Amino acid sequence: MAAPLSVQVEFGGGAELLFDGVKKHQVTLPGQKEPWDIRNLLVWIKKNLLKERPELFIRGDSVRPGILVLINDADWELLGELDYQLQDQDSILFISTLHGG
């Protein structure tokens, strides 16, 4: 029973190319039974925001190796990676460090 969340999703380093060139997205995640975590967020992004070439952003359950994820300007590895539970007004930043997109 998670309430709707409002988070800011940002893309940098070229990842924005897959999202129509838009870097910042203020999204409202609908309420759902399980709490929102990064895993669910990625699925949601793939379904709603990703405009093309999903394999360049997502690989299996997680992001493609080479894409950094910052949650509130902190490395997601410190916060539990995919299992981090999102909170209202969080800021998630995806930076691509890959050479080609």
Place this chain on the structure above:
Amino acid sequence: MLWQVLEGLSQDSAKRLRFVPGVVFADEGAACGQSPEDRAKTLAEVKLVLQTVGFPWHIVALEEVFSLPPSVLRCSAREPVGTEGAYKAAVDSFLQQHHALGEEKQSRPCPQHPQGRAGLPTASQTEALSRLFNSVKTLTAKEELLQTLRTHLILHVARTHGYSKVMTGDSCTRLAVKLMTSLALGRGAFLAWDTGFSDERHGDVVVVRPMREHTLKEVAFYNRLFAVPSVFTPAVDTKAPEKASIHRLMEAFILRLQAQFPSTVSTVYRTSEKLVKAPRDGCAAGSPGPRCLLCMCVLDVDTADSATAFGAQTSSQLPQTQPPVAEAEAPTVSRCRSGMGRAQHCCRMEEDDPRARVIEQLCYGCRVNMKDLPSLDPLPPYILAEAQLRSQRAEAEQEIQECLPEAHEDGARPGATSAEQEGADGRVACDHPFV
């Protein structure tokens, strides 16, 4: 890459680096198929960033490779290192300059360094560049060609404006990928130069990589936390699938391995640090031997080495119609006479096959790349001109060497003078292309 270099330069105020830097931006939009509007937009963004930095900046377009002189491909002698006194004088003059600049800055809010670019590239140059890149069959060769041309262009800018060092923003991660990619492309002999801290193969201009100890993750975090402005431009391989080129494949491989074994990148990096730039076996210390036409490393292929499988592979690329080796072995006195005719004959023949002439001046890695370029015509003229010059010079040298010992062997005066005469004539015949 630009934002990485900027980040390094932006530490100046804290660290007081003792050199006068300039920034060069190479616009490669034409090679990537960008539209002119996109390129103009990117350039405007880049100019904005460069102006806030405050250093002299140069924007060059990749199309300018078509107007480069062949001297770019020649290794110039390095300027002698200054003595202690000279160093102190240089530091003094730098501080004075800095002082003067500081005062200027206070009086004028933005010191305009009107370097900019000489002029927008012409449409024909853009088209020539697109034609060149479209004629390359594989993405791997395209990326390698792009890197080579970009290096030549930056080298030319550095030499023209009197810079002695070029700093690139290659990070630890990128260099690890580059090391593995070079191995896969057959450039194993030059790993120390391609991935080391300093690269002195060009002689007077040294390429240094000050960022090579920082991983991309560190750089990305730094840029984010310190709000370093960045401009993103699509590259040749943007949005390419994973197996499109060797570079992409290696990058995916290393990054995926890094995700599971976090010490991968640093291990590869440490290995690259241990590489030593040793001279080639059998070469005298003074004369390093011929250099590759494109990458300017000392050649790692032996044209005379046909006994090994490697030698057979490299020499089989030359066409069968070239008989200069066979002719050189004929030990007759009249050989020089025919030698002179041979020189002209060979010049004519090699005009029929300029591809072989260029290929034999390349290192193994560059030869493999050239396989994916069906025709050498779209290449910028400076490459072909330098190739022609080098092959004619090599022929002339061979000519002279073969003529002079012949005179000693015969011992007969008339034979000697005629041989020398023929040798001199042969030299003259081949000398005319020299400037």
